[in-house]
Amino acid sequence: MLIKKAADLRESDVTPKETFLRRREFLAVAGSTAVAVATNGLGPVFTGTPAALAQNPAAQKLTNLKKSPFSTDEKLNSYKDITTYNNFYEFGLDKADPGKYAHTLKPKPWSVVVEGQCAKPGTYNIEDIMKYAPLEERIYRLRCVEAWSMVIPWIGYPLSEFLKRFEPTSKAKYVEFKTLVDPRQMPGQTEPALNWPYVEGLRMDEAMHPLTLLGLGLYGEVLPNQNGAPIRLVVPWKYGFKSIKSIVRVRFVETEPLNTWKQQQSSEYGFYANVNPQVDHPRWTQGSERRLGEFFRRKTLMFNGYGDQVASLYAGMDLRKFY
C-alpha cells in the first residue's frame, strides 16, 4: 500500500514546541493589544489569553518527542479549550462536565486486556505500553460529528506498533476497543445515557494505517483524565466519536464490531464515520464546521483533510451507504 505524506508539509515545517509556545504568547499579547486598542478593552472572548497556555503542573511530562511529518502547522487550540470542552459522557452530557468531574478517574494503575484472534493475548500494563515505541508529537485536526473542530498536539505512537506486538492472526479482520466501566470512577455511568461500556472499532487496515495514533498524551504531558487518560485512540480522518477514550480492552475479531453510537442511532451514526462534507448528518450539515477560536464557520474537508493518505482505504466503497 502506498502511504502518501501530506503534500504541503515537510519535517522541517513543524515548528519546535518552544517556538510555538512563544508564538502563541506573541499572538495572545499582540491580539489582545490590538483588540484593546481597537475596542478599548473588548474582552478575552475575542482572543486567546496567555493563561490558556497553562498546563497541569502535577501531570507527568513527556519529553524527547519525535516530530511527525503528519503534523499540521495550523494554529493550535489552547490547553484550556482542549481540556474544558469534551464529549465524554462517562462524566456527564455537558461538554464542561468532564473537565469538572473527571478527577475521580484513576489512570494509574491501569492495564489493558488484549484478546481474540491473536497469538499473544494477555493483560498489559500502561507503564510498559508507554515504552512499546518512541513517543511522537502529532498535531492533528479533530472534527466532531457535531460540526466543531480543534487542532490538538497529541502525543503517542502509531497504533500499528501496539497491535503488531500481539501478532493478530489472519482471522483478525477488525479490532474492537472498550472503555472502562466503573461508576465510582466514571459517575456519568450511573445513568444509562449510552450502553456502557463505550465500544468502538476499526477495520484492520484502518487500525494499521500510519495516521492512526495510540494517544498517550497532549501538550507535552500524559493525557488529562477528561481527554481519555491514560490511553485512547486518535483517528484524525474520522469523526471524534471513533477516537475512543480510556481503553481497557482490545479484541481482534472477524466481524464488524457494533460501535456505541451506531447502536444508539444507526440512521445517524455509522461504523466508518469518515469525515465527509458530502454526506450530511440527517439533522445537520457536515459541509462546514466551527473551528474553536473562530467565529465564522469554515468548509469541512473530505476525510478531514487527510484524503491523500487515506482515501485509498475506501476505493470503490459507496461512502453514502457506508457512512
Next chain:
Amino acid sequence: MTQTQWRRRVFKPVAWLACLTPAAVLVYNGFQGELGANPVETITNTTGIWTLRLIVVGLAITPLRWLSGLNQLINYRRLVGLFAFFYGTLHFLTYFILDHQLEFGGLWDDVVKRPYITAGFTAFVLMIPLAVTSTTGWIRRMGGRKWNLLHRLIYVTALAAVLHYFWKVKLDATYPIYYGIGVAILLGFRVWRNYRPAAASH
C-alpha cells in the same frame, strides 16, 4: 403610591431588568472570557433557551390570571413577549451572521432541508407580526377581536420552538420534553376553558 404608580415605578422596571439579566450575564461573561471554548455555541444556546422560557412565561400569564384573579398581570404580557422576541432575534442573528454570514441562499437551503431549522425559523418569523403589532396604536387600529386572533400565532411559535429544540439535541431530550409538557399544559388549559361543558362555566 397608587397601584398604577407602583406598577410604573417599581414592578415594570423590575420585570424589565429581570428579562434583561440573561443578556447582561452573557455580555459580562463575554468580557470576562467565561463563555467557554465555544462562545458562539454558548451565545446561541443561551439566547435560544431564554426565547423559549419567555414564550412560556408569556403563555402562562392568561391562565395565571384565571387561576389567581390577578388581572393586573396582563400589564406585563407585552413586556415579556417583546423580550421573547428580543432573545429570538439575537438567537436568529447569531445563526444567520455567524453560520451563514448573512447569505440568504444558505439560510434558505437550511430552512428547506433541516427540519429543526424549519421549525425554529417558523417560530421566529411568526413572532415578527406580533412584535410589530404590539403597540397600543396597532391594537386600536386592528380592533381587539382581530388583534387577539392574530396574536394566537404565539401558540404556533411555542409549539414550533419546542420542536426546534427537540430535534436539535443529540441524545438527551429530557429538557425539550419538559418544555413540551409545559407548553401543552398552557395551551390545553385554554382549550379546556373554551370548550368546557356548559355546566362547569357557571
